[in-house]
């Protein structure tokens with residue numbers, strides 16, 4: 001049931017992934033689900049760059065070196081963590097957003113539509129028992145030095161993916177009542 005899938009979706013991190021590869025067909029299915037996200041004015045602003053194989057390692061090195069270069073006091077442990085995360089994943093999908101060239105809607109709506117596409121991917125991963133999470137380090141501001149980004153295209157983070165062995169802890173949320181006002 002969709003409600004159970006929503007509730008059971010968890011952020012599962014690269015350190016928890018095993019070595020099992022994800023079939024290309026599964027990644028394509030996940031991207032197809034992303035592509036059915038709602039979209040105001042049908043701009044379909046989500047863009048994806050799928051990194052598998054050696055490109056994942058290159059991403060790890062690029063991010064770790066950027067961290068070292070831009071941080072006044074870089075820590076060796078953090079450097080290694082940043083470097084190794086893509087390698088520990090079966091695939092990494094860079095989440096990008098393409099701004100409507102005519103700016104017919106505010107940017108937040110295009111970011112929101114992209115986030116809805118990510119939720120579709122994340123729920124699909126839950127169903128397929130693929131661990132995943134959206135990572136949004138400040139280093140994403142440098143991604144145009146790693147892969148080409150079109151005019152008005154922004155990288156909003158990375159969707160790390162991999163199979164896992166250990167079941168994650170159940171999620172926690174404060175009650176929705178605390179966040180809701182009913183107007184009668």
Ligand SMILES: Cc1cc2nc3c(=O)[nH]c(=O)nc-3n(C[C@H](O)[C@H](O)[C@H](O)COP(=O)(O)O)c2cc1C
Nearest residue numbers: 009010011012115133134135136137157168171172
């Ligand atoms: C837009 C967005 C960005 C996120 N960025 C990060 C991140 O940079 N680092 C991280 O550890 N988790 C990140 N997360 C995942 C959250 O930490 C995770 O969803 C949260 O802890 C709740 O856990 P759950 O997803 O298992 O319910 C991000 C989630 C979203 C929606």
